[in-house]
Amino acid sequence: MIEEQTIIAVMPETLVAEARKMKEQGYRLVQICVTRLGEELQLDYSFDLGRKFINFRFLQPKNGARVPSISGLYWCAFTYENEISDLFGVQVDGNALDFKGNFYKTAMKHPFIQDAAPAPVPVPAKPEVK
C-alpha cells in the first residue's frame, strides 16, 4: 500500500463549508473529478496537505446536475469547474472565471454523458434535372 486515502461522503449543500475548513487548515486543492455511473454522476473533490490525501464525494443525477462553486475560496478551481461543465454538463453556480461552454472546443456538447455518436444528418435528395 503506497498511501492511505480517506474518502468522505458529503452533501452538495455542505460542500462549500467543508472546503472552507480545508482552506483554514492549509490544504491545497488537488483536483475535481466526475465519474459517470450509469444514470448518476459521482463528484470527487480532492485535497492534500503534506501528502495527506482527503477526498469528498457526492452523487448527482446525470441530467440537470448542479453544484455550488468553490472558486471563491480556491480561485484555481475555475479550470476544473469549466472542464466539468463542458464535458459532463454539470451546472456550476458562481464560477469566478466562467467560459460559458467555450473552454473545450468539442464536436458535440457534453461528450462524456452521451451514449453513442449522433446519427448523421440525412442529405436531402438533389432535384432531378429535366
Place this chain on the structure above:
Amino acid sequence: MGTRTIIPFGPQHPVLPEPIHIDLIVEDEKVVEAVPSIGFIHRGLEKLVEKKDYIEYVYVAERICGICSFIHGQTYCQGIEEIMKIEVPTRAKYLRTIWGELSRIHSHLLWAGLMADGFGFESLFMHCWRVREEVLNLIEATTGGRVIFGSCKVGGTRRDIPAEQMTWLLAQLEVMEKEMQLIVDIFMNDSSVKHRLCGVGVISKADAIALGAVGPTLRGSGVADDMRLLKYAAFGELDFEPVSKTDGDSYSRCAVRCAELFQSVDLIRQAAAKMPAGEIAVKVTGNPDGEFFSRVEQPRGEVVYYIKGNGTKNLTRFRARTPTFANVPPLVKMLAGCELADVPVLVLTIDPCISCTER
C-alpha cells in the same frame, strides 16, 4: 489611461512547443489581463477506456504525452497494481525508478533548450539539445524507443537492463554530467540570462499554495513538496531530499530544474548500486475491482490518476489530472501585470505540456 488592445497569443507561435491560446489584454506594452483557452488537441483519451481493456490501455496511457511518457505508463501500472493488490518484484521497482529518472533528465534538458530559445539564446538551445541526444541514446539502448519507452506493463517491466549495459550507462552518465555542468553554469551565471529571468513572474509562497501550483513552480517558491516522498517504486530505499529555492521568480524555478538534473543522476547511481537480481514481472490474472488515486511526481509536477474498475476487463473511469492543468491558474496570475516581451518566458517557465493537459 491608455487604450486597451487584445493580442491573441497562439496556438501557432514560434516559442510555443504545443498549441495553447491566450488572449492578452494589453495597455501600452503592459499586459493587464490574460484569458487562456485550450482544446486544440483534445483527443478524448479518457473515453477510450470503454473500448480498450485494462492491459492494452498502458499503450494509450503512455502516449498521452511524448515527454512525460514513461511516468504516465508507470502511474497507470501503479494504480492498477494497487487496486488488484499485485506485489511487483523489487528489481522491477528499481528499473522503473531508473527509467523514471532518465525521463526526468530528458525532460529538464528539453525544457532548458526551449527556455533558451524562448528568450532568443539559440546557441544555448542547440547545446542543450545536443546533450539531450546523449540521454536519448541511453534510453534507446535500454528500452528500444527514443521517446515512447514501451517498457512498463501491469505487473512489472517488459525489459531488463543487464549488468554490462548498466556499467556502460553509468560511464555515459559521467561524461554527460560534465557537459550538463557547463550548460547549468551558463544558465545560472550569465548576465544576459539573468536579465531575462530574475524578478520575472514572482509568486509568493502563500500564493503558490492557494493557486494550486505543483512541481518546480511550487518548489521555486519555497515549498519543499515532492510526490517522490510518498516512497513509491524504489524511493523508499534511496536517499532523497526535494530541492527548493525561496525567491519565487523564473530564475529560482530554473535553478530548481537545474539542481534536479544532478539529483536525478545521483538517484540513478544509487539505484544501480542497490538493485537486486531477480524477476522483472509477475503474471496478472483477473480484473480490477475498486478505485485508487495514483499520485506520482512527473518532471512537471504532481500527476493524479483516478482509476476505477468494476470487475470487467474495461475500466469504468480513468481520469488524469496532469501538472500543467494545475499550473494554468498560476500562469494566468503571473501574466497579469507583466511586460509584453516577458510573455514567452512566463509561458515557458511553468513548463507547459499541453498534450497532457488536454488528453
Place this chain on the structure above:
Amino acid sequence: MAFFQMKKMILAWTFRTPVTTKYPFEPRKICPGSRGRLDIKISDCIFCTLCAKRCPTQALDVDRENKKWHIDRLRCISCGYCVEVCPKKCLHLTGDHGIPTVTKDMETF
C-alpha cells in the same frame, strides 16, 4: 555576474567535428535492441492468429484458410506485443525504421 559565459564552449566547439551525421550520405547508426520495423519468418508461422488478437491497434490480419499474414504498416506502433505472444517466435523487430509509403494498404507475406 559574468559576461559572455559561453565563450569557452563556443571556442571548444569551433574546432571539433560536428555531432550531426551527414545523413543520407553517411548511414544512420542503428542501436541494437531498438524497436523498429516488424519482420516475420513466414515459413515458421502456424497461423494461430494470436498476434492479430493481441495487437493494440489491430494492424495485423491473419488469414487461416489461405495461409496469408497481412500487416498495415501505418498502424503498427512497434510495441512488440506480438513478438512476445508468438508461440513459434517467428516475429522480430528489426532496428531500422520503416520504408516511406504513400498508400494505406496491407502488406502481405
